[in-house]
Amino acid sequence: MALSSGATVAVSASGELTSALDLGTGRAQQILARKMVLGSGTGAGKADRIWSDRRTLAASATEDLDLAGVLLDAYGSAVTFARIKGLVIAAAAGNTNNVLVGAASGSPWATLLNSTGVLTLRPGAFVAVGTGLLDATAYAVTATSADLLKIANSAGSTSVTYDIEIIGASA
Template sequence: MPLSGTMLAVSAFAEQVTAIDLGTSRAPQSLSRSMSLASGTGAGKADRVFSDRRTLAASGTEDLDLAGVLIDAFGATITFARIKGLVIAAAAGNTNNVVVGAASSNPWATLLGATHTLTVRPGGFVAVGTGVADAIGYAVTASTGDLLKIANSGAGSAVTYDIHIIGASA
């Protein structure tokens, strides 16, 4: 099933301001990146997407199997061979953090390594994208390197997070 309008964009802007003798000095600083992907599996292309809002019980964890278990919006099973974009956003109402990475077996290690994690604080988000010239992206190896662990950092309350994965089947 072809994808259309696949895009990931991130933008940051800040301006430092200070008073000087005869006015105000400003130093605007910005960084923006975006990628638009055509439908397919090569460089600058994607043909699979998974998007969901999920909740983990207090101290709960789950392993998202990127190769053959996730279900797309039309009920079809998705097998990613390469991840081109990933966005994870923790709900603002969470008390605990959402921890990403370090599955105990078969970890998807091409992004964070096998044992590293990333903490997404309540209301926070993380976004990762590849360049449009990148044909490889973040490789997924079925059965040995395909589990993305998501964990609730603490006891006492559940956490909710949104996840959006864009990738290719080959």
Template sequence: MPLNSSISIAADASLTSALDLTTGTAPLSVRKASAFASGTGAGKADKVFSDRRTLAASGTEDLDLAGVLLDAFGAAVTFARIKGIVISAAASNTNNVVVGAASTNAWATMLNATGTVTLRPGASLGLAAGVADATCYAVTAGTGDLLKIANSAAGTAVTYDIVIIGASA
């Protein structure tokens, strides 16, 4: 199945200051986007996984990036390279969603083996590889393919959305 995909990250801000005779403005707009054609080389992707998931209080899960996740049509997804990832914690969460640091076979090319990112309620994490990058974020089946997602505390469940775009080779 052909896949055409893109990941984009944007930031907009406008700083203003009242001056003697006018108001000064410093507008800022930064947009970065990576669009991927269908395939497995540089600037290409052929696999996508997306889901809304819920973790019980104090719960964790290891998402196996090499052969266990299912795409929208129920086919197993085996990533060899991650081209982009977006994870968003639900705004209605009470606890945080913690990403990274699987105890074994950690997918370490994004956060290293023990690094984590804490997503407070309503927060999002986005990462996009450049289209000229053929390596991107490698996945090594059996030894470097688990992305840990954890609920930071007891008491309540957390919900998060995840989208992963990548290539099978």
């Protein structure tokens, strides 16, 4: 099964800095925006796999998401990523605890966060990662030795919920 029309990852941040001046107000608009539109396929600028889910972890629980052959897509078919080209993870605003991402104890998917890196997503926080359109390598996944993305609940008091979407290629 392939993506029929590709996929898009987009993010933007903007704001305006103002300062009172003698004869008016100075304004400096700040904008950073990126958008990646991937065609259908496996080469540079293309993707053929997508997986998304809303997941809940019990207090102090962890899970290792196996990026190579265990996740099931919307139709119940196994998804095997060889390369990750887009990743979005969002912690639910109603969480009390943080959602921790990265640093699986065995076979960690280390091309994004290295083998020990951890992102902390506070309640309501999100992270989005996209590769460049000319990047054929992207974030490589190696089945059985470098394919586990760990997600953890930071504390033992309550459960946490998070949404995740992964876009990538099978080759």
